Amino acid sequence: MMNLLASFIPAQASHFAADIDRLYFFLIGVSMFFTILIGMLVIYFVIRFRRRSDDERPAPTKDIVALEIGWTIIPLVLVIIMFVWGAALFYKQWRPPADAMEILVTGKKWMWKMQHPSGRSEINDLTVPVGRPIRLTMTSEDVIHSFFVPAFRTKADVVPGRYTSSWFLPTEKGSFHLFCAEYCGAEHSLMKGWVHVVSEEEYEAWARGDDTDVAMLTPVEAGQRLFNELGCVVCHNPASGAMGPHLAGLFGSEVRLNTGRSVIADEEYIRESILEPMAKITEGYQPIMPTYKGQVSETQVMHLIAYIRSLSEE
Amino acid sequence: MNDTSPPKRTHYLNAQHTVGSWLFTLDHKRIGLLYLATILLFFLLGGIAAMLFRVELMTPDPTYMESETYNRLFTMHGITMIFFFLIPSIPAVLGNFLLPLMLGTKDLAFPRLNLASWYVFTFGGLLGLGSIIFGGVDTGWTFYTPYSSTYANSNVILAALGIFIAGFGSIMTGINFIVTIHKMRAPGLTWFRLPLFIWAHYATSIIIVLGTPVIAITILLVAIERLFQIGIFDPALGGDPVLFQHLFWFYSHPAVYIMILPGMGVISEIIACFSRKRIFGYKVVALSSLAIAILGFFVWGHHMFVSSQSMYAGMIFSILSFLVAIPSAIKVFNWTATLYGGAIKLDTPMLYALGFIGLFTVGGLTGLFLASMAINVHVHDTYFVVAHFHYVMVGGMVMAFFGGLHFWWPKMTGRHFSELFGRIGAVTIFIGFNLTFFPQFIVGYLGMPRRYHVYPEEFQFLQVMSTGGSAVLALGYLVMAGYLLHSLVLGKKASSNPWRAVGLEWTTPSPPPTENFTTEPYVDYEAYDYTREEVYRDDADEVKGA
Amino acid sequence: MSSSTHISSLKSYLNVFWTLMALTLLTVVVAFFDLGPFNIIVAVSIASVKAYVVILYFMHVKYSNHIIWLTVAAGFIWFVLMLGLTIADYATREWIPYPEAW
Amino acid sequence: MAADQHSPHLAHHFDSMEQQQESSSLGMWLFLAQEVMFFGGLFVAYAVYRFKYPEAFAVASSHLSLGWGAFNTVVLICSSLTMALAVRAGQLGDKRGIIRYLLATIFLASVFLGVKGVEYTEKYNDGLMPGPAFEYTPDFDRYTVPVTAETAPPNFVGNVQLFFSFYFVMTGLHALHMVIGIGLMIWLIVKALRDRFSKEYFTPIEMTGLYWHFVDIVWIFLFPLVYLVWRH
Numbered sequence A: 001m002m003n004l005l006a007s008f009i010p011a012q013a014s015h016f017a018a019d020i021d022r023l024y025f026f027l028i029g030v031s032m033f034f035t036i037l038i039g040m041l042v043i044y045f046v047i048r049f050r051r052r053s054d055d056e057r058p059a060p061t062k063d064i065v066a067l068e069i070g071w072t073i074i075p076l077v078l079v080i081i082m083f084v085w086g087a088a089l090f091y092k093q094w095r096p097p098a099d100a101m102e103i104l105v106t107g108k109k110w111m112w113k114m115q116h117p118s119g120r121s122e123i124n125d126l127t128v129p130v131g132r133p134i135r136l137t138m139t140s141e142d143v144i145h146s147f148f149v150p151a152f153r154t155k156a157d158v159v160p161g162r163y164t165s166s167w168f169l170p171t172e173k174g175s176f177h178l179f180c181a182e183y184c185g186a187e188h189s190l191m192k193g194w195v196h197v198v199s200e201e202e203y204e205a206w207a208r209g210d211d212t213d214v215a216m217l218t219p220v221e222a223g224q225r226l227f228n229e230l231g232c233v234v235c236h237n238p239a240s241g242a243m244g245p246h247l248a249g250l251f252g253s254e255v256r257l258n259t260g261r262s263v264i265a266d267e268e269y270i271r272e273s274i275l276e277p278m279a280k281i282t283e284g285y286q287p288i289m290p291t292y293k294g295q296v297s298e299t300q301v302m303h304l305i306a307y308i309r310s311l312s313e314e
Numbered sequence B: 001m002n003d004t005s006p007p008k009r010t011h012y013l014n015a016q017h018t019v020g021s022w023l024f025t026l027d028h029k030r031i032g033l034l035y036l037a038t039i040l041l042f043f044l045l046g047g048i049a050a051m052l053f054r055v056e057l058m059t060p061d062p063t064y065m066e067s068e069t070y071n072r073l074f075t076m077h078g079i080t081m082i083f084f085f086l087i088p089s090i091p092a093v094l095g096n097f098l099l100p101l102m103l104g105t106k107d108l109a110f111p112r113l114n115l116a117s118w119y120v121f122t123f124g125g126l127l128g129l130g131s132i133i134f135g136g137v138d139t140g141w142t143f144y145t146p147y148s149s150t151y152a153n154s155n156v157i158l159a160a161l162g163i164f165i166a167g168f169g170s171i172m173t174g175i176n177f178i179v180t181i182h183k184m185r186a187p188g189l190t191w192f193r194l195p196l197f198i199w200a201h202y203a204t205s206i207i208i209v210l211g212t213p214v215i216a217i218t219i220l221l222v223a224i225e226r227l228f229q230i231g232i233f234d235p236a237l238g239g240d241p242v243l244f245q246h247l248f249w250f251y252s253h254p255a256v257y258i259m260i261l262p263g264m265g266v267i268s269e270i271i272a273c274f275s276r277k278r279i280f281g282y283k284v285v286a287l288s289s290l291a292i293a294i295l296g297f298f299v300w301g302h303h304m305f306v307s308s309q310s311m312y313a314g315m316i317f318s319i320l321s322f323l324v325a326i327p328s329a330i331k332v333f334n335w336t337a338t339l340y341g342g343a344i345k346l347d348t349p350m351l352y353a354l355g356f357i358g359l360f361t362v363g364g365l366t367g368l369f370l371a372s373m374a375i376n377v378h379v380h381d382t383y384f385v386v387a388h389f390h391y392v393m394v395g396g397m398v399m400a401f402f403g404g405l406h407f408w409w410p411k412m413t414g415r416h417f418s419e420l421f422g423r424i425g426a427v428t429i430f431i432g433f434n435l436t437f438f439p440q441f442i443v444g445y446l447g448m449p450r451r452y453h454v455y456p457e458e459f460q461f462l463q464v465m466s467t468g469g470s471a472v473l474a475l476g477y478l479v480m481a482g483y484l485l486h487s488l489v490l491g492k493k494a495s496s497n498p499w500r501a502v503g504l505e506w507t508t509p510s511p512p513p514t515e516n517f518t519t520e521p522y523v524d525y526e527a528y529d530y531t532r533e534e535v536y537r538d539d540a541d542e543v544k545g546a
Numbered sequence C: 001m002s003s004s005t006h007i008s009s010l011k012s013y014l015n016v017f018w019t020l021m022a023l024t025l026l027t028v029v030v031a032f033f034d035l036g037p038f039n040i041i042v043a044v045s046i047a048s049v050k051a052y053v054v055i056l057y058f059m060h061v062k063y064s065n066h067i068i069w070l071t072v073a074a075g076f077i078w079f080v081l082m083l084g085l086t087i088a089d090y091a092t093r094e095w096i097p098y099p100e101a102w
Numbered sequence D: 001m002a003a004d005q006h007s008p009h010l011a012h013h014f015d016s017m018e019q020q021q022e023s024s025s026l027g028m029w030l031f032l033a034q035e036v037m038f039f040g041g042l043f044v045a046y047a048v049y050r051f052k053y054p055e056a057f058a059v060a061s062s063h064l065s066l067g068w069g070a071f072n073t074v075v076l077i078c079s080s081l082t083m084a085l086a087v088r089a090g091q092l093g094d095k096r097g098i099i100r101y102l103l104a105t106i107f108l109a110s111v112f113l114g115v116k117g118v119e120y121t122e123k124y125n126d127g128l129m130p131g132p133a134f135e136y137t138p139d140f141d142r143y144t145v146p147v148t149a150e151t152a153p154p155n156f157v158g159n160v161q162l163f164f165s166f167y168f169v170m171t172g173l174h175a176l177h178m179v180i181g182i183g184l185m186i187w188l189i190v191k192a193l194r195d196r197f198s199k200e201y202f203t204p205i206e207m208t209g210l211y212w213h214f215v216d217i218v219w220i221f222l223f224p225l226v227y228l229v230w231r232h
């Protein structure tokens, strides 16, 4: 039974998931009742009162006031139950407990950036400890996005120019989908990631940065990893709609800018492209690349350059 | 009227033949047909776009189109289907054709305004079309700022102007309808003798007149903001993008009732005719249309529960949304009760009407899920919403539109379509429709967001099912297009009252003469009075004459 | 009675005109006094009175049938409701404050 | 009624002149209700921003010329009067009166538009045209509004620009309506010159009158809302 059900609802991984599903099933119950009732009545009447001769004249309709009142009151009572139940749950979802851990979230086309209290940040992944209330404080750098985790039954729009928030208490360990639910442009459907719910200890270790095996990676490997984590791959990707230029073969080549000038793509140029992308715009592309200034350390920039360079060596 | 007039009777279709006689006609019936041709074109375009992206959605990864193409397709689908097909569908085609006939008058109050409305609408439509031809629009039909006002890299201004202009076409129609209903009813035709179709159009027109100007100004603001690069919703200046949503939905929620009330009117006519009974609780059904029109204005915030709107405002909008469901519920129950004790015949229009009842019930009830705030948080902007609105719009209004088109087809064209193919088409559409959109409820609750070109693999099964269903659905429409076109040339000639229906429009020959009635109509009976003998009069001879 | 059958006297038009002028003067004068939040309320109230006078006399609604009254009323009531419900959002947003800036 | 039936102005689908006149009048009022909502959308947006940024809106408003605003209000009320008199002349079947009063109304309307032109140019020269060319340096010492460099909200200049966006869009749309009104009046004058109107038939004048008074009403609200924010 549970298995069958699981193919109709997403995992219940937050403390209000089950509450919301309960309301959902109540509504399904009411809906099924009315749909089946009406469907059955229609079918029954159609058969029972089918026209037997072309000339048949049925008795005229008699209005029955009691019936009218009945089927006004019953739905009215039902919808009031639905409203109160739904609004009460919503109220709960709206107000984070005071001790919730705050994570800052920034949305931009087309990636999510999370900043943890420990200072560690992530792109398109959100690592949280199980059993601790988490409050997200969110804003957007460009258009409206929406932070949606189906397994938690939470969603909140992320609006430029203001802060919005959302909270949840994860109850299950595992990795769950994170989607952008508000249409935000070309790669809206790639603006997604994962929420990793881990144990308290794992989280603490992670937040301190213990798990970073970056030290053991070569600069190219570290760069490649960053390239994925920072979301560069979303735009600089030969497969997708390619919002940005494909970077293989870039290093050392001559790049034509939209000003008509050309530059040689050396380390300095690539560094500038990452930190000040608006300074030089490649011909044929829109100036949409976000700046990574302040998000990447100098070491990380070096790793990225090493990786981009390696793309031209193969 | 049983006269054996000369073989060629003059009626509104053959009164004049030149192209000019169509393009400059002031005859509401011809204008209705002009609208019909225009909106079917848009339906076809919107449908083709849907089929294209449905095929793309069979695989989780991009297959044969880029994300930008995908986005342009669903935007085009939404804009054409809503603004250029569904909103004008029943009012501008059937409403235009039938309102004066049902009211027993020669024309709408302002025939010139009526013709102008078609030109304005068509011009708006052409601008919309132009925006698609010159590269498309990629904002979604909702035009949310600041994406549409600053970021989108597509023909937003052109599309916005198209909608702006088409909106005025719809306002003109609305004004015309209200005035006609108030001032031009035949003698004896009191308010509570009016067909429910008229009541529904009256309510719809109120929404059109008071709501449409707000979308006009809103969409104009977006166009101005883009064109002159001035800030209106721009967060960089402290502008509030959510304010756009308030203004947009202030129209666009009531607009969904523009998209269902006329359909409800049609259903009332069909059910009464094919069960030969007056609609159960006639007055309640009539007044519930007004209740929907008025209450429907004040629930728009239910599209914005997670938009960062204040929670208290959200609660007001939520409770009002639930309340507006009650009059709809009443209508459904009344239709069902009408069937009781009737003499029911399952002709094609009746199949559509019964399909409407079932599908609208499912669509409307899932609207309650959405109005319930806590559930809305989870399903907002997922395929659950997509399924909901296709159930009410396609399962509801499109079914009603085609039901009505079939019902009045003999009146409009003077020809019968093939009943057999009619039934085959109706059943195919019903099955295809459910196959397409039911899986979307499930995939939506599972968490698949809408407007997604690329999606996780676990949703593929349901998406493939949906695409399969849409093929069946398209086939159904194709069958319909086939036999309807066929009937225009080879269909059996229709008498003035082929379905044995009550209503002034059935007392005049099919197709009606240009001036609608040969004798001034006078009404001394209640609506849907199926006890009247005249209704059952055999008018077969008349056909031979026609 | 149809509105076009009523012909107002010249004098009544002039009366309306001077009323409007006086009210215009009043709005300007009042604007120079600090009434706190009442400034806007007073300004809009005076404007409403002016609009009301124009509608009743210049536009002959005083002599029109109830359906015209209803249309005019609907226009304004709908506007007020649109304004009211929208402002209801903005006015109550801070009741449960969103988190302060970072 | 019998006489009506033969009136050359009675369209074929109406039964009587009275029915026709009432229909036009109801149609026009519905159109005006539509206009209320059209401008209503703008007013709501304006109200929301004014509610959010009272200081910036007050400061921005103080850059408008109260003198011109009040002058134009007077001009427009005068034009409403002449318009009402034109309709009255129509009711009396006084052809010369119709033409004279319509010309007066057109004249007043042109004065109004001329003044608006002057105001727009001034704002343009002061760099107050919203958009990329917008240039504004707040001078907190000179404001009568309780706002200082310290208490000013973070995006003060942006908010000021918002006000001007609304100022131009609202008054611009209003001016557009006036231009349309002038066009209608010219058309009426031509018709009057051709003796198309009579005591029995003057509906177009009456309808244009309604339209014109509506335009006046919009300004009656615009004036305090944009010119009189915080004058003390």
Ligand code: HEA
Binding pocket: A030, A034, A035, A038, A074, A075, A076, A078, A079, B142, B256, B257, B259, B260, B302, B303, B321, B322, B324, B325, B326, B328, B329, B330, B332, B360, B361, B362, B363, B364, B365, B367, B368, B370, B371, B372, B376, B379, B380, B381, B385, B388, B389, B392, B393, B396, B397
């Ligand atoms: C024809 C169009 C139409 C109609 C009639 C409706 C009808 C309703 N809609 Fe729907 N809706 C849309 C078209 C329509 N909708 C569209 C296009 C969108 C999405 C827009 C977008 O984002 O792109 C949308 C989105 C939408 C949302 C926002 C979802 C989201 O984005 O988060 C909500 C939320 O409340 C909602 C609610 C309702 C409700 C409560 C009704 C009610 O009026 C339904 C009433 C009917 C019934 C209830 C059924 C009959 C009753 C019975 C059989 C008896 C039993 C009844 C009871 C127990 C009460 N709709």
Ligand code: HEA
Binding pocket: B040, B043, B044, B046, B047, B048, B050, B051, B054, B074, B075, B077, B078, B079, B081, B082, B085, B086, B139, B140, B141, B142, B386, B390, B393, B394, B398, B436, B449, B450, B451, B452, B453, B466, B470, B473, B474, B477, B478, B480, B481
């Ligand atoms: C009236 C409204 C309407 C109608 C009729 C339809 C019809 C259909 N819709 Fe549409 N849909 C919308 C309104 C409508 N839709 C809206 C508003 C959106 C939201 C857009 C947005 O997000 O911005 C949407 C979004 C939408 C999506 C979600 C896209 C996404 O979020 O990524 C999907 C996905 O399956 C879909 C599918 C379909 C399908 C398969 C049909 C099928 O029913 C279509 C079948 C029709 C045909 C195939 C045409 C066949 C015609 C003929 C064969 C000829 C007939 C001609 C004559 C008689 C002359 N629609």
Ligand code: CUA
Binding pocket: A107, A108, A109, A110, A144, A145, A146, A180, A181, A182, A183, A184, A185, A188, A189, A191
């Ligand atoms: Cu971000 Cu969609």
Ligand SMILES: [Cu+2]
Binding pocket: B252, B253, B256, B299, B300, B302, B303
């Ligand atoms: Cu809605």
